[in-house]
Amino acid sequence: MARGLGTSAARFNGPPPDPNSLRSAKRGAEWTRVPRNAREDKDVPDWPVFISEPTMEELTFWAELWKKPQAVFWERYGMIQAVAMYVRTYISSMQPGGFGTEKTAAHRQADALLLTTPALLAAKVLIVEPEAESDQNATISAHPASIQATPSVRSRFTVVTPSPDEPIEDENESVASDD
Numbered sequence: 001m002a003r004g005l006g007t008s009a010a011r012f013n014g015p016p017p018d019p020n021s022l023r024s025a026k027r028g029a030e031w032t033r034v035p036r037n038a039r040e041d042k043d044v045p046d047w048p049v050f051i052s053e054p055t056m057e058e059l060t061f062w063a064e065l066w067k068k069p070q071a072v073f074w075e076r077y078g079m080i081q082a083v084a085m086y087v088r089t090y091i092s093s094m095q096p097g098g099f100g101t102e103k104t105a106a107h108r109q110a111d112a113l114l115l116t117t118p119a120l121l122a123a124k125v126l127i128v129e130p131e132a133e134s135d136q137n138a139t140i141s142a143h144p145a146s147i148q149a150t151p152s153v154r155s156r157f158t159v160v161t162p163s164p165d166e167p168i169e170d171e172n173e174s175v176a177s178d179d
Helices: 022-027 056-065 071-076 080-093 100-112 117-122
Strands: 031-035 125-128 140-142
Touching: 056 080, 071 080, 080 100, 100 117, 117 125
Parallel strands: 031 125
Antiparallel strands: 031 140
């Protein structure tokens, strides 16, 4: 199971993990990479039989959610009921007069299902473009240094040295006035 899957991302203190962090790379932290099209052309699971019949609005949202790359994890770890409960809670919370507790529950469920960016980062999951993936597997663990979402800290750091022909200006030098 991916780290953090099933837990709220809000429980983690400090900034979210960074796939380009040198410190994480030294510790050997691994990120799970999931192609954006991982669930493309796959069937939507049936609504769980022991949860009361869904409305058309719930079924539409259900089908939309199962197109997301995170659904690879839901399928792998048997989270179909959790997704159904999220659909029901989310739709109910969006109704006029929806309770604040429902909105809070829907947000927590979204975190548990890796539907929020902080939850994805806390679980060290990256959604990547399909051409960035190799043909080996749908999910790949990769060393953070090999993930090129943004340049690494080391590559962004440059030392600037003046050329020998340039005069060096002292910023503390006072400027003479014409008075």
